[in-house]
Amino acid sequence: QVQLVQSGAEVKKPGASVKVSCKASGYTFTNYGITWVRQAPGQGLEWMGWISANNGNTNFAQKLQGRVTMTADTSTRTAYMELRSLTSDDTAVYYCARTCSGGVCYSIYWGQGTPLTVSS
Amino acid sequence: EIVLTQSPGTLSLSPGERATLSCGASQSVSSSSLAWYQQKPGQAPRLLIYGASSRATGIPDRFSGSGSGTDFTLTISRLEPEDFAVYYCQQYGTSPLTFGGGTKVEIQ
Numbered sequence: 567q568v569q570l571v572q573s574g575a576e577v578k579k580p581g582a583s584v585k586v587s588c589k590a591s592g593y594t595f596t597n598y599g600i601t602w603v604r605q606a607p608g609q610g611l612e613w614m615g616w617i618s619a620n621n622g623n624t625n626f627a628q629k630l631q632g633r634v635t636m637t638a639d640t641s642t643r644t645a646y647m648e649l650r651s652l653t654s655d656d657t658a659v660y661y662c663a664r665t666c667s668g669g670v671c672y673s674i675y676w677g678q679g680t681p682l683t684v685s686s
Numbered sequence: 687e688i689v690l691t692q693s694p695g696t697l698s699l700s701p702g703e704r705a706t707l708s709c710g711a712s713q714s715v716s717s718s719s720l721a722w723y724q725q726k727p728g729q730a731p732r733l734l735i736y737g738a739s740s741r742a743t744g745i746p747d748r749f750s751g752s753g754s755g756t757d758f759t760l761t762i763s764r765l766e767p768e769d770f771a772v773y774y775c776q777q778y779g780t781s782p783l784t785f786g787g788g789t790k791v792e793i794q
Binding site: 601603610611612613616625627628661663669670671672673674676677678679 | 719721723725730731732733736742743774776778779780781782783784785786787788
């Protein structure tokens with residue numbers, strides 16, 4: 567069965583960076599992409615961007631351009647999302663989800679979420 | 687980017703009642719590329735509907751989606767206790783993908 571297992575909760579100081587992992591199993595990793603979505607406390611869902619696990623192509627939300635990097639390691643079937651220059655506004659639960667190889671798709675399978683707290 | 691506006695913000699209903707949730711788009715959604723998700727506290731979103739009206743695998747038939755262009759609707763024909771949750775629409779036809787602000791369906 568398809569599973570996406572994310573890394574654990576993180577606590578970071580303002581200005582720091584965080585790298586969240588998402589390990590995939592149960593499907594051919596390179597046939598799909600991984601999208602990242604975040605949810606601030608008590609708020610809605612925010613699409614952050616997407617990476618193709620096949621060729622590494624990425625597309626990011628404009629507001630995160632320059633601060634976010636998404637990578638995919640095909641040898642370990644793991645996707646990563648790194649966010650730099652953190653502020654308290656980045657406090658949220660971060661989800662990875664499987665998407666189609668072209669990125670503009672709905673997501674059936676989701677990770678369990680990784681809570682990130684940014685606080686001094 | 688396409689802005690999705692969901693209404694109402696909160697829907698207070700009783701089990702067995704019909705729920706009608708709306709999602710309006712600021713511009714036409716390409717190829718009816720509109721999905722609905724259900725989210726319960728502490729859980730990841732769960733896909734209910736894609737392509738505006740196709741139910742995802744395992745989703746009960748009391749959930750139905752309709753609409754095209756800029757106006758979409760999710761209908762829950764008879765609310766079950768497990769249906770009380772927050773519902774989000776998402777357009778995936780145009781990058782950046784965007785979500786609506788959500789509708790909370792609560793027990794009256």
